[in-house]
Structures are given as structure tokens and as C-alpha cells.
Amino acid sequence: MAENVQHAIAQKKDEPAGANEWEPKIIGFLCNWCSYAGADLCGVSRYQYPTNVRAVRVMCSTRISPHIVLELFTAGADGILVGGCHLNDCHYITGNFYTEKRLRLMKKLLEDAGIEPQRLRLEWVSASEGEKFSKIVTEFTEQVKKLGPSKVKKDAALKTRASAADGASQTFRLRALVGKELGLEKTGNVYGQKLDQTELEKLIDAATKDEFERSLILELSKQKARSVKELGQIMDVPTDKVLRHIVVLRQKNMIAMEHPDGLTPTYKAIEIGGEQ
Amino acid sequence: MADTIKVDPKDKPRIGVFVCHCGTNIGGFVDVKSVAEYAKTLPDVIYATDNLYTCAEDGLVSIREGIRKHNLNRIIVASCTPRTHAPLFQATCESAGLNKYLFTFVNIREHCSWVHMKEREKGTTKARDLIRMGVARARLLIPQEEQRVDVEPSGVVIGGGVAGMTAALSLADMGFPVHLVEREAELGGFVKNLNNLYVTEKSATDTIKPLIEKTKAHKNVKLHLGSQMKSVEGFIGNYEIVIGAKGAEDIKAKVGTIIVATGALEYVPEGLYGYNQYPNVVTLTEFEILCKKKALPKMKNVAIIQCAGSRGQVKTYCSRVCCNVAIKNAINIVDNYDNMLGLAEQLGTVIEKVPVEQKVPEEIIERRRRRRGRERGEEGEADEVKLGPSEKIEVTVFNRDIMAYGVEHELTYNKAREKRVKFVRYTTDHLPRVYMEGNQLTVGYFHETLKLERTMPVDMVILSTPLVAQPDAGDLSQMLKVPLGQEGFFLEAHVKLRPVDFATDGIFVCGTCRGPADITEAVTQASAAASRAAIPMAKGYVQAEALTSVVDENKCSGCGTCIQVCPYGALRKSEKGLAEVIVAACKGCGCCGATCPEGAITMTNYTDAQLLAEAKAALQEEV
Known part of the structure; x- marks a missing residue:
């Protein structure tokens, strides 16, 4: 009592x-x-x-x-x-x-x-x-x-990563892949081959990771010009992979190379006129 | 009706918010007055008030007056659910001259006061949040015009069975030209093979003869026998169809509506109850054909096994018609056996009709030969020949339960009992077994009352197998872009409220292609489908709700992904090679918008900006 x-x-x-x-x-x-x-x-x-x-x-x-x-x-x-x-x-x-x-x-x-x-x-x-x-x-x-409360508001790095995820979700590649996913499983591709769901998911997951990393490079280099090494450290991604992403982004005219000290190249996102 | 208020998307929004007490339904659990006061503090809100009942006449008047006095160009009602009340408030806005797409509904009853009855404070906070979200959305709304699409006043009916003929005749009688497409060489569908029909016990052929004759003679019916649908393009009011026949040139036509009445088939019970294994094990329809051709073998005992292959055995569903057909057949056998008996010679052809002659063991063929001889009086017992009178025939219906529903069927069932037709129940734990005991076809079963295994020598086993979907229904379903259900039957828009509509406008369904049905039901559905199809044709146009996809041609790359994902075929490639929305066919689900790899498609009234503004307003701390 x-x-x-x-x-x-x-x-x-x-x-x-x-x-x-x-x-x-x-x-x-x-x-x-x-x-x-x-x-x-x-x-x-x-x-x-x-x-x-x-x-x-x-x-x-x-x-x-x-x-x-x-x-x-x-x-x-x-x-x-x-x-x-x-x-x-x-x-x-x-x-x-x-x-x-x-x-x-x-x-x-x-x-x-x-x-x-x-x-x-x-x-x-x-x-x-x-x-x-x-x-x-x-x-x-x-x-x-x-x-608990979303950490995005207090954690600037996390917010950058969240923006990168948002950016990746808007890329042609991911939207097209996910849009066609069901069709590829159910009715097959243009050659009439039906794709296995697990295989397709593996493919999409790999593409998702790539697009996320590229999008994160863009987000980070929007803030300021950064070197490959710096990007790799922040993102915790090997530098060779960062460089590969940068090559793709440069081809798409989404990132520009700068030489502030004449030695280490740094990269800055091109904010307008980017063509996906 | 007041003059139309011109609202330019660039005009500054002037929002009016009407918060409803709904008697005590909202007012009893949410501080409505404070919510209305709060609404006044929100951006672009010019006017806010609370009503005891916004949906009552004085509430509606307050909306109309608000629009007039305060030049409001966006209206928000915070009350119950848009699913029931949106049309009322939209009509009120329109009566005051305001485009109905400038109206926003905020649900603070079903989604708030009624589900947070013990949390007045938190509930009131939520109501404030919901209104803030509504205001954020309302600020981005723009007026929409509804498009009118002309409807070609002609139709096509696919399938020339009872349902198809009835639907075609109904439309034809209303004055609409109809194409009737039947893939077989003659009209009549499933029913034309049957012997007699239940309830009336009249001949099937005689019953449908007038229907066939009328269909053939009607000046508005264009018959296409031995033909099939080759392609269908378009949308409600504007379908371009191609009808093809073997060895003939394709026929092209433009129609406004389509009725699907392709019927069903009987399930072939391969591997069940000795079918295709023993002679004289036949399906319902095979039995009907024997009766019709007056080709029944000599019989003393007949077993009818119900639910053969349905209700979980192979197909999940109940085939609905077989109980009453079995009762009708049982009565028919008892009453008319003598008239349907084949000549001994015909008996041979009968058994050959069972399509497994080669599988029938030699001894059975021998037995059959001997029996034939017996019947010719060459040998055999004299008393068996004397058994002639039909009352000597025993019919046993093995059933799980007899579903003689409705007014007439129960009476027919009683009639069968009076005629000493035996009804023996079985359960799924103890299915009857059909086997040969020596030369004798036998049914073994578990007597549920006696709890004993019993055997019954029989001369014929009739299997009541379910009606099943046409195996090629999928092709038509893809051509028309209408769905099939789990069992392969066509799937209506709503099982209760829209039983003969497809979700796609302008296409309707009737008869056994949407599930087992008897003739009465098929005719009812066909008449319903025809009258539903007649609505847009009689009106001459349809008004498309302004809730559709819009393609930004500057962004579209013509990849065609949207065309693949649209369940209504509402997108096509334009002459420029870009995506183009067929407004009349679009239902506004937004799948294409969420899919478009270029982000080139948006939905009127549900733009990304509107959805994000509404949702983000929920995340704001209160201002």
C-alpha cells in the first residue's frame, strides 16, 4: 500500500x-x-x-x-x-x-x-x-x-551528409534505376530477360553508394575548394576512389579544379550550369 | 453564382481560415478559439474565425461573406475529413466565384480531436500545427481549369456470350453503335453447350436463341465473329481499336467505351477423382453435353462430387453456380433419364468422348464391350434391362455444404430431396475417392454421421469443377491496361461500390470473366455495365479532374520511364519524342512524377513544393 x-x-x-x-x-x-x-x-x-x-x-x-x-x-x-x-x-x-x-x-x-x-x-x-x-x-x-531527436540540426557534418543523400536521390541514374526496377523484375529488359531481384538490388546498392559519395563530394566542395586527400579524410573513403568520382564529376562539368598554391589541386563544385 | 474571381498565381495570397467546433466533436477536446486566434498570426492569413458547424448553412455563408468582404483568394476549412466534406466546401468556394482548387482542407477531427481526447493541450498544439501546414500549402496553390474531353458515342463489347450480347444489345437499344467481337464462329459463349438451365429447367439453347437472333438482327450491332481484339490505343472517349480475324483484313474503329465480357472456362480436373483415368468420370459440362445429345449411358447409380478443385483444393474460391447446377442435374436425371438415354451404339461414342481412351485399362474396355453386348440383349441378366423406369436411378450428391441461396434455389433443393436425391456430406479431411473395384467404378467415402468408411458402386461420376479465368485473360488485361485479380479474373474498381467499372475510365466488365456467375447475374452485370458505359457516351464528354501530371518539356529527355510505370497508359511519346500526358486518362497518382529521372514531371495540386512546404511547416517551432 x-x-x-x-x-x-x-x-x-x-x-x-x-x-x-x-x-x-x-x-x-x-x-x-x-x-x-x-x-x-x-x-x-x-x-x-x-x-x-x-x-x-x-x-x-x-x-x-x-x-x-x-x-x-x-x-x-x-x-x-x-x-x-x-x-x-x-x-x-x-x-x-x-x-x-x-x-x-x-x-x-x-x-x-x-x-x-x-x-x-x-x-x-x-x-x-x-x-x-x-x-x-x-x-x-x-x-x-x-x-532521440534528429541529430541533423546540431551536427553540421551530418547535415551535409543528409544533403548529399538528398542530392544522390535526385540523380538521373538512381531515379531511372529504381523507376525501372519493377519492370526489369516483372517483364524483363528490352531483350526480354527478367532480372533476378537480389542481383538487381546489389547493382542498385552499389550505384547508390557511388552516387552518394559523388553527391557528398559536391556538397563538401560547395563549402570550399578541397583536395582529394582532404575529401578522402572527411568522407572516410580511399583517395583513389575519391579521385575516380572526381573524374566522373568533371566529365559531367559539375566540379572544377583549382590550384590555389600552385601545387595541390583542389576542387570546387560548379553550382550553376551543372549538367547531369 | 457570383462572378469568377480572377486569381493570378503571382497575386499575394489572401487566406481565410475557418475553424470548426463541430459541436463538441472538436470543440470539446481542442481549444478551437485559441486555434483560430493563432491562425490569424500566420503569414498571408487575412481573416480567421471559428464556426459552431462550418458545414451548416451559416458556416457556408460565413465562407462566402469572407471571400466577398475580405477579398480572400485562398480558403482553409479546419474541420473533419476531406474524404467526405471537401466537395461541399469546394462548391461553396465556387459559388462565391473562387476556383475550387484554391481550397485547402485541414483535418482536425478524425486526425486530431477524436484521437487525442484526453490530451487537450497537446491536441490543441497539433491542431495549430496542422493549420500552419495547411496555410503553407494554401499559399502555393494556383487555380486549375478542368479539361473537357469529347466522347465518341460508340462502344465495343469483347465476348459474344450471354453477358456480351446483353451488354451490346443494351447499348444498341440506346442508339449507340456497338462492335461485338466474338472469337468463336458463333454467338452464345459457354451457355450454348449446356443442356438445360436451373430454376426454369428449360433448354439452354431455347433460352438464348432469342438473344442471339436479336443480336444478329440489330442494326446498331456490328458483329465480328471468329475475331479477336488485336490492339487498343487511347483513353476514355477516344479508343482506337483494331479487330482481327484469321485470313481477313484487320478492321479499325474508333470507340468511346469498352466492355469486357470474355467469360470463363470450366476447370479441367486433371488428376482429381479418377478423371481422365476411368471411364464415365465427367465434368459438369461434359455431362450437360451428354444430356443434350441424348447420349447418356445406362446408369443405376450416379455420383455427383461438389467442389472438385475449388474452395482450397486447387482454386481458392467457391464457383458459386455448381451447387444449383448439381441440384438441377440431379432432378433432371431422376425425371428425364429415359429421354436422355443414348442408343447402345451411341454409348460407344459417349465413352470415346472421355478424352483418355488410351489410358483406360484393357479390362475396362473389355467390360464396356461386354456391357454394350448386354444392352443389345446378347447376354446378361434380364432384370437389369427391366430396370428402365427413372425412379430406379439413384443420384448421390457428395458435398461439403450445399449453398442453395436465395428465394428459388432452396425450393429446388427441397424438390430434389423429395425426389430422393441423396446429399452426402464430406469434409476436407475425408475427400471421397473414385476408383475401380474390379470392373466396377466405385466411390469410397467417409460417412460423417456413422463415422464409417463406405463404398458405393456407381455408373457415372460427375465432377462439379469451378469456372476458371480464360488462360489468355492476361493478354487482354495488358492490352487494355486493366488488372486481373489473384485468380486471373478481371478485377473491378471497387468490390462493393463499383462492381462493373474498371479503375480505368471508359472500360467496364461483366459476366464470368470477373468471377463465377450464373446467367441471371451475368445479365444483371451486363445491363449495369452497359448503362455505366452509356453515361459518358450520352453526355458526350468527360470532365477530367485537374489533378494530373504535367511534363516540363525543357527538362524531359524522352527516356520513356514514365510511360513504363503509368498504370493507365496516360503518358505517350509526343511527336517531339518527349513525354506527353493524356489528361483524360491520367488519374493523378503521381507515380510518373516520383519516377521521372529528370524530375521533369509534377502533379497539379500536389507539386513537390506544395508537399514539402506543408510537411516542413510541421517541423517549424511554433511562431
Whole structure:
């Protein structure tokens, strides 16, 4: 009895502190036809959940490009929830299959950038799964709380890496690869060869890493002209690999070489007129 | 209707925010007044107020007056869900002359007050955040014009079965010219092979004869027998179709709508219950053909096995029609066996019809030969020949459960019971077995009541196998860009609310190609599909919601990735070799926008900038 009372008092004491406790900011992209409707039903059924998710309605989860998600993480979002219809139930027939592929790329880029991929979550919620929606939001909010506030705002180096991931997500190569991924698996390439999913994923992952590193070189050399050695040290990438990336970026006219001291060449990103 | 307010995208936004109490639904859990006050502090918000019910007449009046008095050019309502109330508020904006695409809905009921009922403070903070997000979005909205697309007042119906003919005739009667494409040489589809039909117990041929004659004679129906669809290009109102027949020149036509009525096939129960292994094990349709040709063998015992290959055995679904067909057949055998009996000579041809003659063991062929001889009176017991009267025939229906649904079918079921048709239940743990006991075709089964293994010598086994999708339905599905479900049947737009529409506008579906159905249902669906197809054709145009993709030609490199990912065929290559949106076909899902490697495609009303502004506003600390 006495213990219970003490416990209750202890809890009470915690409350004011609890009120000022950090609350994560979570964006929820919900598709109009299933997950948004599921969230509506959740409300109608009065299932309660934490107040952290701010929903943005989109017609289909397939609308969410990697760029949108990565820019929001760069801007300091603590978590992002993407909600779509169950596979094969998409209002737009195949939309969510593409969402699935894109989410994989986003997570890979988050990992490369050093942001916990667990901050991004994809869930299928049908219009009839009100209770499921409340469970997902509760669980995801807990998960994000455990991860703590996004470090992007306080850590400039991490922010640079996040921007680089965002940049990589907008490159022709990655967008084209992920856009064609499903088609290559299901209907095959122009020669009618169907590609194996694991092989294709390996290929995409390698391309993702390359594009991320190139994008990071651009981000870093936007700040100031840097030498290959310096870039390699900051990025923790072998200098020969950095140089290879720089060769590609120079071919694309995205980076320029400078000789400030007449000895070590340094590189600076060309901000306008870059052709991808 | 007020004069249209001209809003230039460059004009400074003048936003009005209307926060709804929804009685106590929102007001009881969120401090609505403070939220409305907060809205006034947000950029470009000229006017903000709270209403007890924004959707009530006085609430709507306050929106109209707000637009007039304060020259508002963006309206935000913060209340319930856009899924139910957006059309009402959009219409209100339009009635005040404001383009409906300048309206933003913020959901603070389903997504806030109702789910945070015990957290007034945090809930109120969230409501403020949601409105801040809405304002950020509203500032970037621009007026949109909805495009009108003309609809060609003619259609094509694919499939000349009962559903296809009914749909074609309905459209033809309404005055629309219709192409009816049937790949076989004659009309009638699946039904033309059947003997008699349930409920009426009338001949199938006689039943559909008037339908066939009317279809052939109708001046608005252009028949294409022995023909198939070769290609379909275009979108609602403007389909260019090519119909091809063997050895004939392709026929090109322009149609406004398409109805798919390609029907189904019967499942061939290869490897089930001795089919193709023993003689006189036939499917439902094979049995119907025997009846129709008056070619039944001499029989004393007939077993009908239900759910052969359906409901989890091979196919997952229930084929819906077989219970009632089995009951009808059982009655038919008992009543009309004598009339359908083949001559002894015909018996031979009957058994040869079972397509496995070569697999039938020699002893059975021998037995068959002897039996034939017996029937000719050359040998054999006299009493068997005397057994003639039909009541001597025993029909047993092995079933998992009989689904004689609805008004008439239960009565028919009772009638069968009165005629002493036996219904024996089996479970999936104890499936009946069909085998040869010496020369005797036998059904072994587990008697669920007696809990005993029993055997029954039979002369014929009829397998009620499910209707299955046409094996080449996938080709048509790709040609039309409409989906198939898991079992290969065509998939409607919404299982309850849009059962004969495809998600793609202008294409409709009816009959057994969308799942097992009987004639009554096929006719109902066909009439429904025809009347749905008639809507845009009678109207003469469709209005495309201004929620579509837009291609920036300066950025597009013509790589064609968007064309591959679009589920509606709403993108094509223009003459310049660049991507071009077919506005009438586009549904605005945004897949192409998120895919375009050049970032050249955006969605009206859902631009990257709008989505990012809305989401980023959530990340802001309160101002």
C-alpha cells in the first residue's frame, strides 16, 4: 500500500517534467484511399494515439519521391511514416509496388548518410484498419522517441551528409534505376530477360553508394575548394576512389579544379550550369 | 453564382481560415478559439474565425461573406475529413466565384480531436500545427481549369456470350453503335453447350436463341465473329481499336467505351477423382453435353462430387453456380433419364468422348464391350434391362455444404430431396475417392454421421469443377491496361461500390470473366455495365479532374520511364519524342512524377513544393 502511494507520488512528480519532455516531430504521408481513410476510421472509432504524427494527404503513396523524404530528414524531421494500400489493393493498381522499391532506396541512402533508417517506416493500412493505424502510430512514435531527436540540426557534418543523400536521390541514374526496377523484375529488359531481384538490388546498392559519395563530394566542395586527400579524410573513403568520382564529376562539368598554391589541386563544385 | 474571381498565381495570397467546433466533436477536446486566434498570426492569413458547424448553412455563408468582404483568394476549412466534406466546401468556394482548387482542407477531427481526447493541450498544439501546414500549402496553390474531353458515342463489347450480347444489345437499344467481337464462329459463349438451365429447367439453347437472333438482327450491332481484339490505343472517349480475324483484313474503329465480357472456362480436373483415368468420370459440362445429345449411358447409380478443385483444393474460391447446377442435374436425371438415354451404339461414342481412351485399362474396355453386348440383349441378366423406369436411378450428391441461396434455389433443393436425391456430406479431411473395384467404378467415402468408411458402386461420376479465368485473360488485361485479380479474373474498381467499372475510365466488365456467375447475374452485370458505359457516351464528354501530371518539356529527355510505370497508359511519346500526358486518362497518382529521372514531371495540386512546404511547416517551432 505504502509502496503504491509512493509510486503514485513519484509519478506525479514526474509529470511536470514530462510535460516539457521532448516530443518527436513525425510526418505521415498517407494515401487518400487507404491509409488516410484508415486514419479517418481510427478517429471515428476513437482509438487514441500519441499526438506526434502530422499527416500530409497524397493521392497515392507512390507520389512520395526519395527527394521529398530526404529533404525532410535534412530539414530535421525526427521520423517519417509512409502509409499506402496493401499490395494488390492499390487504388492506382501498381502504385505501392513502386513505393516499396523507393522506400528501399531511401533507407539505403539514410544509412549511407548516417541517419538511422528506422526513422523511416512504410506501412500498409487499409480503409478498414482503424485500430491498426493507431497501433502503428503508437509503436512508431515510441520507436522514434527511443532514437532521440534528429541529430541533423546540431551536427553540421551530418547535415551535409543528409544533403548529399538528398542530392544522390535526385540523380538521373538512381531515379531511372529504381523507376525501372519493377519492370526489369516483372517483364524483363528490352531483350526480354527478367532480372533476378537480389542481383538487381546489389547493382542498385552499389550505384547508390557511388552516387552518394559523388553527391557528398559536391556538397563538401560547395563549402570550399578541397583536395582529394582532404575529401578522402572527411568522407572516410580511399583517395583513389575519391579521385575516380572526381573524374566522373568533371566529365559531367559539375566540379572544377583549382590550384590555389600552385601545387595541390583542389576542387570546387560548379553550382550553376551543372549538367547531369 | 457570383462572378469568377480572377486569381493570378503571382497575386499575394489572401487566406481565410475557418475553424470548426463541430459541436463538441472538436470543440470539446481542442481549444478551437485559441486555434483560430493563432491562425490569424500566420503569414498571408487575412481573416480567421471559428464556426459552431462550418458545414451548416451559416458556416457556408460565413465562407462566402469572407471571400466577398475580405477579398480572400485562398480558403482553409479546419474541420473533419476531406474524404467526405471537401466537395461541399469546394462548391461553396465556387459559388462565391473562387476556383475550387484554391481550397485547402485541414483535418482536425478524425486526425486530431477524436484521437487525442484526453490530451487537450497537446491536441490543441497539433491542431495549430496542422493549420500552419495547411496555410503553407494554401499559399502555393494556383487555380486549375478542368479539361473537357469529347466522347465518341460508340462502344465495343469483347465476348459474344450471354453477358456480351446483353451488354451490346443494351447499348444498341440506346442508339449507340456497338462492335461485338466474338472469337468463336458463333454467338452464345459457354451457355450454348449446356443442356438445360436451373430454376426454369428449360433448354439452354431455347433460352438464348432469342438473344442471339436479336443480336444478329440489330442494326446498331456490328458483329465480328471468329475475331479477336488485336490492339487498343487511347483513353476514355477516344479508343482506337483494331479487330482481327484469321485470313481477313484487320478492321479499325474508333470507340468511346469498352466492355469486357470474355467469360470463363470450366476447370479441367486433371488428376482429381479418377478423371481422365476411368471411364464415365465427367465434368459438369461434359455431362450437360451428354444430356443434350441424348447420349447418356445406362446408369443405376450416379455420383455427383461438389467442389472438385475449388474452395482450397486447387482454386481458392467457391464457383458459386455448381451447387444449383448439381441440384438441377440431379432432378433432371431422376425425371428425364429415359429421354436422355443414348442408343447402345451411341454409348460407344459417349465413352470415346472421355478424352483418355488410351489410358483406360484393357479390362475396362473389355467390360464396356461386354456391357454394350448386354444392352443389345446378347447376354446378361434380364432384370437389369427391366430396370428402365427413372425412379430406379439413384443420384448421390457428395458435398461439403450445399449453398442453395436465395428465394428459388432452396425450393429446388427441397424438390430434389423429395425426389430422393441423396446429399452426402464430406469434409476436407475425408475427400471421397473414385476408383475401380474390379470392373466396377466405385466411390469410397467417409460417412460423417456413422463415422464409417463406405463404398458405393456407381455408373457415372460427375465432377462439379469451378469456372476458371480464360488462360489468355492476361493478354487482354495488358492490352487494355486493366488488372486481373489473384485468380486471373478481371478485377473491378471497387468490390462493393463499383462492381462493373474498371479503375480505368471508359472500360467496364461483366459476366464470368470477373468471377463465377450464373446467367441471371451475368445479365444483371451486363445491363449495369452497359448503362455505366452509356453515361459518358450520352453526355458526350468527360470532365477530367485537374489533378494530373504535367511534363516540363525543357527538362524531359524522352527516356520513356514514365510511360513504363503509368498504370493507365496516360503518358505517350509526343511527336517531339518527349513525354506527353493524356489528361483524360491520367488519374493523378503521381507515380510518373516520383519516377521521372529528370524530375521533369509534377502533379497539379500536389507539386513537390506544395508537399514539402506543408510537411516542413510541421517541423517549424511554433511562431
